[in-house]
Amino acid sequence: xxxxxxxxxxxxxxxxxxxxxxxxADNADKKTAPAAAQASAKKSxxxxxxxxxxxxxxxxxxxxxxxxxxxxxxxxxxxxxNMESEAKRHENSLQAQAANMQKKMQSNQYLSExxxxxxxxxxxxxxxxxxxxxxxxxxxxxxxxxxGSKAVNDSIESFIxxxxxxxxxxxxxxxxxxMYIDPALDITNEVIEGLNARYNKVKK
Numbered sequence: 001x002x003x004x005x006x007x008x009x010x011x012x013x014x015x016x017x018x019x020x021x022x023x024x025a026d027n028a029d030k031k032t033a034p035a036a037a038q039a040s041a042k043k044s045x046x047x048x049x050x051x052x053x054x055x056x057x058x059x060x061x062x063x064x065x066x067x068x069x070x071x072x073x074x075x076x077x078x079x080x081x082n083m084e085s086e087a088k089r090h091e092n093s094l095q096a097q098a099a100n101m102q103k104k105m106q107s108n109q110y111l112s113e114x115x116x117x118x119x120x121x122x123x124x125x126x127x128x129x130x131x132x133x134x135x136x137x138x139x140x141x142x143x144x145x146x147x148g149s150k151a152v153n154d155s156i157e158s159f160i161x162x163x164x165x166x167x168x169x170x171x172x173x174x175x176x177x178x179m180y181i182d183p184a185l186d187i188t189n190e191v192i193e194g195l196n197a198r199y200n201k202v203k204k
Contacts, residue, residue, distance in 0.1 A: 055187040056173040065192045067199050068155055072148035079144060083137045090130035097123045159195050 063069045101119050103109075110116045160172060175181065175188075 051182070051184060053169055054171040054173065055167075055169050055185045056175050056178065056181050057191050058175045058186070058188045060176070061188050062156065062192055062195070063152070066152070066156070066195050068195070069152045072152060076141070076145060076148065079137075079141050083134065083141060086137060087134055090126075090134065094123065094126055094130065097126060155199075156195065159191070159198060163191065163194060 097119075101116075101123065104119070105116070110119075164172060172187070173181065175186075
């Protein structure tokens with residue numbers, strides 16, 4: 001019995017796509033840096049006060065190191081392992097029932113066609129039950145991935161807004177959406193530290 005299982009990385013991918021799209025949409029309303037400032041940003045040895053008034057984050061690093069994201073990813077792995085175990089259990093039961101029927105046929109244990117039909121119906125009922133059970137687990141898993149993605153994305157966006165309210169940057173970009181950006185403008189580690197400090201405080 002095959003299952004269409006998501007990988008645990010689906011959560012990270014969904015978060016990354018959602019985070020990137022939301023950030024780009026938010027930045028569309030912000031003023032862009034002048035062309036001269038963009039050209040001068042190629043040098044990373046300038047003092048902080050001379051850097052353009054925008055920064056960037058690496059969303060992959062954030063999703064990999066943010067404790068909330070890691071917790072959801074671990075939960076998705078547990079759910080996936082549970083689905084795989086359930087699928088194997090149902091498969092073994094179906095194989096055992098089919099083997100038992102085959103053995104009874106070979107040893108002429110079926111005294112009537114009705115006896116055989118009863119076992120055949122039992123096998124079909126087991127198969128239907130297994131499909132329903134696994135479909136339910138799959139649906140629960142998919143919903144958990146979507147909900148986890150939303151929770152992580154909302155948390156990151158909320159923090160970025162609070163963070164930038166203090167910093168006053170014109171824009172905070174996603175690294176993946178740029179072809180080149182000065183490494184001196186990277187605030188990824190600072191954002192990760194802030195996210196985890198807030199998350200750990202809430203968990204306590």
